[in-house]
Structure formats: C-alpha cells, structure tokens
Amino acid sequence: MITATAIVLLIKQIWYRTLVRICRVFSGGVSPETPTICSSSFTFLPQEIVEMIIVHLTYDTHSLLACSLTCYSWYIIAVCHLHHTLITQYCFPSIYLKLWWPKPLREANKLGLLPLVKKFHIHIHVEQFCGPGKLSTKQLNWCTLRHFSTLTNVQELGVDYLDIPSFILRIQWYFGHFLPTVQSLALREPKGSHCQILYFVGLFQHLDDLKLFYYRFSFQEGPMDDLGLILLFAPPL
Numbered sequence: 276m277i278t279a280t281a282i283v284l285l286i287k288q289i290w291y292r293t294l295v296r297i298c299r300v301f302s303g304g305v306s307p308e309t310p311t312i313c314s315s316s317f318t319f320l321p322q323e324i325v326e327m328i329i330v331h332l333t334y335d336t337h338s339l340l341a342c343s344l345t346c347y348s349w350y351i352i353a354v355c356h357l358h359h360t361l362i363t364q365y366c367f368p369s370i371y372l373k374l375w376w377p378k379p380l381r382e383a384n385k386l387g388l389l390p391l392v393k394k395f396h397i398h399i400h401v402e403q404f405c406g407p408g409k410l411s412t413k414q415l416n417w418c419t420l421r422h423f424s425t426l427t428n429v430q431e432l433g434v435d436y437l438d439i440p441s442f443i444l445r446i447q448w449y450f451g452h453f454l455p456t457v458q459s460l461a462l463r464e465p466k467g468s469h470c471q472i473l474y475f476v477g478l479f480q481h482l483d484d485l486k487l488f489y490y491r492f493s494f495q496e497g498p499m500d501d502l503g504l505i506l507l508f509a510p511p512l
Contacts, residue, residue, distance in 0.1 A: 322348065329353050358383070360394040361426075365410065365435075376414065380422040389425040396433035396461075409466055411438035415449055424452050431459040439467035439475050446475065459484040 329352050332338040342353040361383065365376040376397065383389050397410055415423060432453055442449050457479050465472055465487070476485060 433461040
C-alpha cells in the first residue's frame with residue numbers, strides 16, 4: 276500500500292534530482308567523465324504504477340505541478356488532473372481578474388487545455404457587487420464562443436443566472452458541444468419560463484443528475500409560443 280507521504284517523498288526526490296542535473300549542466304560543472312543523467316529505478320516505473328501514484332494526488336495541486344515537471348510521461352498523466360476543473364467568475368472584484376470571464380477560457384484555449392476540462396462552472400456574483408446580472412448572448416459573442424465551444428469533454432456543468440430566453444432560438448448552436456458528454460447539470464436561478472427551462476434541461480441526453488437552486492422560488496411566465504417547445508429528452512426530475 277503506497278501512502279500519501281511516500282508518494283510526496285518520491286516526487287520530491289525525483290524533482291530535486293532533476294533540478295541538480297539542470298544546475299550542473301548550465302553551470303558548466305559537468306566534465307566528460309561525469310554522467311549528466313543518473314539512472315534511477317523511478318524513471319522506469321510502469322505507466323500503470325505512475326498513474327496510480329498520481330491519482331492519489333488529485334487534490335494536491337502542488338504535488339501535481341511537481342509531477343508535471345518531472346518528465347514528459349508524468350506530465351501527460353498529471354496535466355489531466357491539473358485542468359480537470361475550471362471555474363470562471365463574472366462580475367467579480369478586480370483582485371480576481373485572473374478568474375474574470377472570459378479570461379480563463381481565453382488563456383486555457385491558447386494552451387489547448389480546454390478539452391481536458393471535465394467540470395466547468397460559470398459563477399456570477401450579482402447581489403454583492405454588480406446588482407442584477409445574467410449570462411446571456413451578450414457574454415457569448417463570436418470571440419468568446421470560439422473558446423467556449425472547445426469545452427468538448429465537460430461532464431459536470433454549472434451556470435449561474437442563465438438567461439435561457441436569449442439563447443432559445445439558437446440554443447444548440449451555443450450549447451450543442453456540451454450535449455453528448457454532460458452528465459451533471461447545476462443551474463442557479465435560471466431565467467425563463469417553465470417550458471423554456473425544461474426544454475433546456477431536456478437537451479442533455481445523457482443527464483443523470485440535475486440541481487436547480489432558487490433563493491426566491493419564482494418562475495417567469497412564458498409567452499404562449501413556449502407551448503411549441505418539444506422536450507427532446509425527459510429531464511431527471
């Protein structure tokens with residue numbers, strides 16, 4: 276049984292040995308007789324064992340970063356856990372600009388990391404800082420949508436204050452890339468009528484977990500043409 280302490284010590288040992296070799300090379304302190312690479316049994320661990328070790332570090336970001344810098348094969352395994360979750364803030368104080376929509380999408384897409392995201396949440400703070408707010412087509416312009424549409428492997432999707440009526444005419448164009456993979460959906464105070472909300476939820480054919488959060492339990496009464504919306508799949512209510 277591999278303990279968490281042993282795993283951390285193993286990673287630190289490999290990482291510090293790597294740093295020493297790099298320092299020797301760049302300091303010119305390596306002679307032709309001095310080997311630049313110290314053979315270690317750790318570098319020849321089977322891939323399955325490495326995966327088991329790194330899985331134990333899923334919630335330890337610092338150790339995952341150390342793993343990703345150890346060698347290429349460890350990086351390939353660790354990077355999936357490092358970028359498993361992406362939470363972006365909308366209308367948040369300036370000290371959190373790094374998380375402010377759509378900057379996390381843009382930066383991650385530059386590095387090709389968005390397809391690795393399995394859990395994605397758009398978190399909107401409206402009462403405390405910005406007054407009434409919502410996520411509508413204005414926040415998903417053509418530039419942002421280009422990044423947004425590369426989230427093709429999301430399994431858990433969370434959206435705050437989603438303005439469903441603004442998307443209803445082209446809703447699959449905006450959210451279609453989520454439909455084959457999303458299994459868990461969390462909506463915090465979505466905007467729209469009964470039919471519109473149920474229609475949106477019914478788009479997700481593989482959904483097996485649904486959460487609706489309402490602080491003020493009230494739905495908007497929709498227009499009569501909402502009756503033309505046909506549920507594609509039965510939501511898990």
